Amino acid sequence: MCKPNQPPVFLSCLVADIFMGPKAAQDPALLKAFIYCTSDFAQLLMHGYIRNFWAIVTAKLNYNVLNPLCKYVQTLTRVATSIIEERRQQEAEANERGEKYERPRDILQNMVDNMDNYNLIDLEDVCGHILLMVLGSVHTTGEACTSLLYILGAYSEYIEPLYQEQREILDEQQKERHEMRQAKLTSGEVSSMLAFEGTDLDPMDDRAVTNKAVKKMAKMDSIYREIMRYQSPPIMGTHKANEDVVLSNGMTITKGTRVTCNGWSVHQTQETQGEDPTEFRPFRYVGKNKAATKAAPDFLPFGLGR
Numbered sequence: 631m632c633k634p635n636q637p638p639v640f641l642s643c644l645v646a647d648i649f650m651g652p653k654a655a656q657d658p659a660l661l662k663a664f665i666y667c668t669s670d671f672a673q674l675l676m677h678g679y680i681r682n683f684w685a686i687v688t689a690k691l692n693y694n695v696l697n698p699l700c701k702y703v704q705t706l707t708r709v710a711t712s713i714i715e716e717r718r719q720q721e722a723e724a725n726e727r728g729e730k731y732e733r734p735r736d737i738l739q740n741m742v743d744n745m746d747n748y749n750l751i752d753l754e755d756v757c758g759h760i761l762l763m764v765l766g767s768v769h770t771t772g773e774a775c776t777s778l779l780y781i782l783g784a785y786s787e788y789i790e791p792l793y794q795e796q797r798e799i800l801d802e803q804q805k806e807r808h809e810m811r812q813a814k815l816t817s818g819e820v821s822s823m824l825a826f827e828g829t830d831l832d833p834m835d836d837r838a839v840t841n842k843a844v845k846k847m848a849k850m851d852s853i854y855r856e857i858m859r860y861q862s863p864p865i866m867g868t869h870k871a872n873e874d875v876v877l878s879n880g881m882t883i884t885k886g887t888r889v890t891c892n893g894w895s896v897h898q899t900q901e902t903q904g905e906d907p908t909e910f911r912p913f914r915y916v917g918k919n920k921a922a923t924k925a926a927p928d929f930l931p932f933g934l935g936r
Contacts, residue, residue, distance in 0.1 A: 642662075642664040642665050643655045644841070645664050645764060646660055646664060649737045649738060649760050649763065649764065650706075650710060650713060650737070650738040651734050651736045653712075653713055653716075654709050654710075654713060654738075657709050659709075660705055660706065660709045663702040663705045663706065667761060667764060668764075670702070671699060671765050699761060702761055703758050703761055706761060710738055710753055710757055713738065714738075714742060714753065717739070721733075741756045741759065742756060774858060777861055778854065781853070781857060781912070785912075788912050795847055795849045796847060799843050799846045800837045800839070800843060803837070803842075807833075808836070811823070811826055811833070848916050848917065849912075849913055851922050852913050852914060852922075854922040855921070856910060856915065858931040859929060859931070860897075860910050862896075862897045864892070864894035864898075865890055865894075867930065868889070868890045869890075870886070870888050870889075871888075896928060896929075897930070902927075903928065
């Protein structure tokens with residue numbers, strides 16, 4: 631179980647859960663890989679080992695002892711092999727019972743199910759791509775977190791409402807978990823509070839910052855979205871057309887043309903952002919169903935598909 635008082639481990643647990651599922655988040659070696667792979671990757675950059683970024687990190691032939699990232703790909707592959715074998719066994723058992731197997735909703739499963747579509751060679755290649763996504767996500771997450779610290783340092787009045795929101799949500803979570811334990815005790819399903827130790831209802835985890843709790847933090851989500859909107863570059867998302875493309879409005883982009891998005895018109899105009907688009911308003915999106923993780927025509931820090 632990930633403890634909130636161990637920030638690096640806790641964050642790597644969340645990343646592992648998203649990319650490879652809950653079982654992966656319990657593997658100490660994999661958590662360590664997620665924590666330290668970025669620093670070793672920085673050493674690659676500093677020593678000029680990378681000439682072709684994508685090829686070195688993701689091509690199977692380059693997972694060798696000369697590449698410091700090799701050991702992390704091997705760790706991910708070891709954990710992924712066990713996870714995929716277990717899932718295939720569960721799927722086979724479900725089929726024998728005539729039941730529909732509910733496929734796990736994580737990136738590992740998606741990539742394994744679509745290896746041909748993604749031009750992936752084998753499970754090691756899948757893990758190489760996952761490692762690349764981890765490296766990229768650390769950069770974007772680190773940038774957003776750094777910006778948040780600067781904002782809170784400059785505008786300390788935002789700290790209290792954010793803190794109170796988190797406190798109320800964790801209070802509610804703690805109350806719900808207490809009621810669930812009491813129900814099990816009353817029904818006789820368990821004999822004492824000691825039975826909950828080390829389980830999903832362990833009292834020690836009542837105030838853990840879970841994914842479910844984070845999704846309820848509307849103010850925190852809003853300030854992150856506003857930070858990413860506000861700091862987005864005016865020119866962004868350059869793409870090159872590999873073939874002629876006809877847009878829905880009839881415009882043709884010829885092969886070889888480079889197209890760049892006008893980020894300013896997307897993130898800094900009243901037509902897309904509403905009132906006072908050039909001002910930083912941390913709670914601009916509270917109650918508007920506009921999550922910081924969701925790309926949309928009016929929010930492009932993560933792009934908008936191909």
